[in-house]
Amino acid sequence: MEHVARLASQRAVVIFSTSSCCMCHTVTQLFRELGVNTMVVELDKDPRGNEMEKGLARLLGRSAGVPAVFIGGRLVGSTDKVMSLHLSGNLVPLLRNAGALWV
Numbered sequence: 001m002e003h004v005a006r007l008a009s010q011r012a013v014v015i016f017s018t019s020s021c022c023m024c025h026t027v028t029q030l031f032r033e034l035g036v037n038t039m040v041v042e043l044d045k046d047p048r049g050n051e052m053e054k055g056l057a058r059l060l061g062r063s064a065g066v067p068a069v070f071i072g073g074r075l076v077g078s079t080d081k082v083m084s085l086h087l088s089g090n091l092v093p094l095l096r097n098a099g100a101l102w103v
Contacts, residue, residue, distance in 0.1 A: 001055045003048060008070035011039040012100035016056055016068040018044040023079045024067040030086065036100045072098035 008014045013031055017024035019042050031038045043049030043066060056065030060078055069076045071094055076082060085091040095101045 001052075001059075004052050004055060005073075007039070007041055008075070009073040011037070012072060012098040013038040013095070014070045015040045016052065016066055016070075017042055018049075018053075018066050020044070021066050027067045027069060027079045027082050030082065034092065034095065034101065036095060071095065071100065 004016070007016075013036050015024065015028055015031070015038050017028065017040050028038060028040055041052075043053045046052065053065035056068040057063060059065075059075055060068060062078065067078055069078070069082050076085070076094075082091065085094060092101060
């Protein structure tokens, strides 16, 4: 999990994903549409990806560890949490506070 924490702190928004996950694509696209430059870590293309996904699944309390979204180095959650924040109007302020949005 140290590797996950290190990666999660490299950008304002980091998304742990797999290339075949439609929900990962959806959440990544949301951030792109908001104008956020995310770092996407494709776990199926990383030699340590399987280990990282298992750790993320434990953190998320789910069987799957992706997507896992970190904002400002802190775990926000998966697609449902990100969408909930967006629909409630709380995602953009969170992104501004993390330095991911300037406007």
